[in-house]
Amino acid sequence: MGAFSTWAERIDLGLRLMVPYSLLFLLLIFNVIALPILPSTTMKLPLILMGVYYWAIYRPTLISVWLAFLAGAALDFMMGVPLGLNALVLVVVRWFVVDQRRFLFAQSFIIIWLGFLLISLAAAVLQWLSFGLVNGTWVTLDSQFWTLLVSNGIFPFIYGLLHLSHKALPFPAVNSPYALKRQSRYKRVKR
């Protein structure tokens, strides 16, 4: 067990791990639930995509490919869309972002935000293509444009929440902005 030998430490680790997973779960629920405040039947914000994108950059081990697949499958079941549609998108997004994380990892928030814009655009196109190919109907993407706009508008807020949940984790990922900040703080205290 190494670093986590005592029960107290194990419980502490378990509780800390629960924070990001609970947030991911909430994002999943808010992704599907009917929100009568928004025009939600025309605009469904891809909140879980934001979670997958964030963790694929900063802690890919936290959101495994299987977890991304399961989250996508849960969305498919609850939203009534063809099974596999969201699962495919989340798995591909995770794969691509993990592949590019060496670049994304050290980037500023603006670049991460821009990256999400491109990823959400690519995700929408992938969904449209896979739906069209399987069903033979090519739907218009007018509503998707507004969804992209609003979801990118609220991305900083969701990023902030995810970043807060990241702080609860015991081991910051090596070279992550949070880890670097924590290391420099530690050095200052030591001096």
Add this chain to the structure above:
Amino acid sequence: MKRRAQSASLTRRLTPMAMLGGRLSTMICIALSVGALVFSSVNPQTAQGIRLSVNDLAAPLLGAISAPIHEAALFVRNVTGLAELQAENMRLTQENMRLREWYQAAQLYQSENHALRDLLNLKAEMPKSYITARVLVDSGNAFARSLLVAGGQKDGVEKGQAVISGSGAVGRIIEAGDEVSRILLLSDINSRVPVMIEGTGTHAILAGQNDDQPRLERLPSGYKLEEGARVMTSGVGGLYPQGLPVGRVQETEQGLRVMLYADPSQLLYVRVIENREDSVLQSIDAAP
């Protein structure tokens, strides 16, 4: 020192294996997703069954989470509505005066209608009963327009029943589980509803386009559709009762479309019409 070298060597050997394992998992997940997409397209009935079971399992959790959100939405509506109350009150007072005159006329027509029905010995329509259900989930994307509601077979909800809100027709039940049911909205690309234009009696098919404004198809050749015409269900086929208000014809960038009366994004509750003529659906269900 020796131990550290051994550990480094092990890490070097394990990293490509872990990467390979990760890639393999990704490929398996992609294959599973594509397989599920094809499967749900080829065999939608089985996919529906699986979906219903999952939704039935998730229903208590979704219900518990959506309840406070609905309460909050109601509170927000009530608070924001306070400012508009005075104007609303004046409008309602005027409307009430107009409606009183209509009420007198309606009573006259009703008694005349009853007398004529008795005279013709017309078969009276069965009175409708409703099941009220809370909206849990809305799909809300370019690929599907549906609502998941907290009401299933245990509550008397069945596949094919029409669903209405206070404003008009919403859609029909396409999946009915034990605890939850899915409504296919009128705006869904798979929705086709027989309708008629009020006043003219012209029949048409309301075809969803996965946007907010469905199209009218199968209008008689040469028929000139006019902006502002009211559209209601014709009752043809028996899935929808006759006379449910659907929407109003409106000029859009894509031509004349139907602006639906019921806005599904603002719905907290819907009413499922319990009594319907099952002729069409029963024949579909009975078909091999």
